[in-house]
Amino acid sequence: xxxxxxxxxxxxxxxxxxxxxxxxxxxxxxxxxxxxxxxxxxxxxxxxxxxxxxxxxxxxxxxxxxxxxxxxxxxxxxxxxxxxxxxxxxxxxxxxxxxxxxxxxxxxxxxxxxxxxxxxxxxxxxxxxxxxxxxxxxxxxxxxxxxxxxxxxxxxxxxxxxxxxxxxxxxxxxxxxxxxxxxxxxxxxxxxxxxxxxxxxxxxxxxxxxxxxxxxxxxxxxxxxxxxxxxxxxxxxxxxxxxxxxxxxxxxxxxxxxxxxxxxxxxxxxxxxxxxxxxxxxxxxxxxxxxxx
Numbered sequence: 001x002x003x004x005x006x007x008x009x010x011x012x013x014x015x016x017x018x019x020x021x022x023x024x025x026x027x028x029x030x031x032x033x034x035x036x037x038x039x040x041x042x043x044x045x046x047x048x049x050x051x052x053x054x055x056x057x058x059x060x061x062x063x064x065x066x067x068x069x070x071x072x073x074x075x076x077x078x079x080x081x082x083x084x085x086x087x088x089x090x091x092x093x094x095x096x097x098x099x100x101x102x103x104x105x106x107x108x109x110x111x112x113x114x115x116x117x118x119x120x121x122x123x124x125x126x127x128x129x130x131x132x133x134x135x136x137x138x139x140x141x142x143x144x145x146x147x148x149x150x151x152x153x154x155x156x157x158x159x160x161x162x163x164x165x166x167x168x169x170x171x172x173x174x175x176x177x178x179x180x181x182x183x184x185x186x187x188x189x190x191x192x193x194x195x196x197x198x199x200x201x202x203x204x205x206x207x208x209x210x211x212x213x214x215x216x217x218x219x220x221x222x223x224x225x226x227x228x229x230x231x232x233x234x235x236x237x238x239x240x241x242x243x244x245x246x247x248x249x250x251x252x253x254x255x256x257x258x259x260x261x262x263x264x265x266x267x268x269x270x271x272x273x274x275x276x277x278x279x280x281x282x283x284x285x286x287x288x289x290x291x292x293x
Contacts, residue, residue: 008155020047020103025155033166036116040162042155044106051100053279056268057232058188058225060117060125061090062135064142064162066106066150073098074132084134086143089121091128092219094228096270108149108162114218115181120169129219179203180217183210184225192230193254196222230254231268234261238280246273 011024025042038059044066063070064087071081072088075095082088087107090097092114118125121138128138135142145165152158183199199222200210207222214222234249250261265273 008159010155015047017048020045020050022046025159027155027159030163033163036113036119037166038111038113040111040159041109042107042158043109045101046104049101049103050105051098053269053271054097054099055235055276056093056096056228057111057235058092058114058184058229059111060092060114060128060219062110062112063087063090064108064110064135064149065146066108066158068101068105070105070107071100072132075130082132084132084136086146087135088132089117089128089135089138090132091117091125091130092225092228093130094220094224094268095130096268097132106150108158110162110166114184115177118177118180118217120166124216125219126215177213177217179205179210180213183214183222184218187222187226187229190226191233191253192226192228194226196226227264228268231264234265235276235280238277242277242280 008025008027011026013022013024014020015022023044026040029037029040063072065085069083069085069087071083072090073081074097075093078098081100112120114125121128123138139145145161148161149158152161183203186194186199196210197207200207203210205213211221214220214225218225220228230253234253237244237249237252246261247258250256250258253261255261255264262273265276269276271279
């Protein structure tokens with residue numbers, strides 16, 4: 001359990017162009033939350049206005065704003081920008097979103113497992129898939145929560161507040177599905193390369209019934225979720241080894257060939273593979289060098 005009086009390592013980084021300074025806090029997720037929270041990150045940016053393409057992945061993303069709301073689009077539709085006071089929830093998606101701010105923004109980002117999101121919000125995840133909704137729509141106390149977080153004097157106290165809020169809501173096992181948790185676990189452990197029919201057979205369900213369970217507890221079909229997991233593994237590999245050749249990535253992650261991988265990258269990222277590789281290398285301060293002391 002995190003202690004509000006404890007300390008958290010804070011990293012200071014700069015964007016690739018040196019125009020934006022970013023403070024990052026990423027303590028380990030407490031053991032009692034790990035089934036629901038993949039990762040969490042506190043951040044504060046100051047510098048140049050920023051617009052970013054956020055790639056989809058197998059997590060439901062929650063942003064708790066600590067000040068002015070971040071602007072965001074649904075599935076990369078730059079014609080309709082949304083602002084949700086207090087924060088927002090981005091359901092699972094098969095396309096990118098865009099975010100932007102005017103030069104200053106601070107918040108806490110949570111990456112939730114589908115089962116964690118289902119337990120925390122108590123809604124059918126199919127209703128928020130491919131959508132960005134106000135956090136207050138599914139967590140009525142979120143505005144007061146954001147105010148408490150913004151007024152907290154340290155990152156340690158902020159994360160202690162978030163932990164208490166999450167732990168107070170997520171143990172509702174009645175909202176969880178053992179079948180959905182098992183199936184998503186199998187998909188993730190295989191890197192998205194499991195056969196969906198085999199999953200349904202193992203559970204004793206038809207593919208149609210498994211799809212209905214996924215609509216309730218995941219938000220996407222099992223096949224689409226598997227494709228998203230596989231794409232996410234490719235993105236993770238590019239972050240750690242940007243020099244990887246596309247042919248090697250295709251082979252390592254079970255794509256038929258490089259052309260198949262290229263089609264999937266365009267499908268999920270909305271841009272070419274070359275653009276994805278370039279943006280991962282320089283676009284986001286999270287991947288920048290430490291700021292000078």
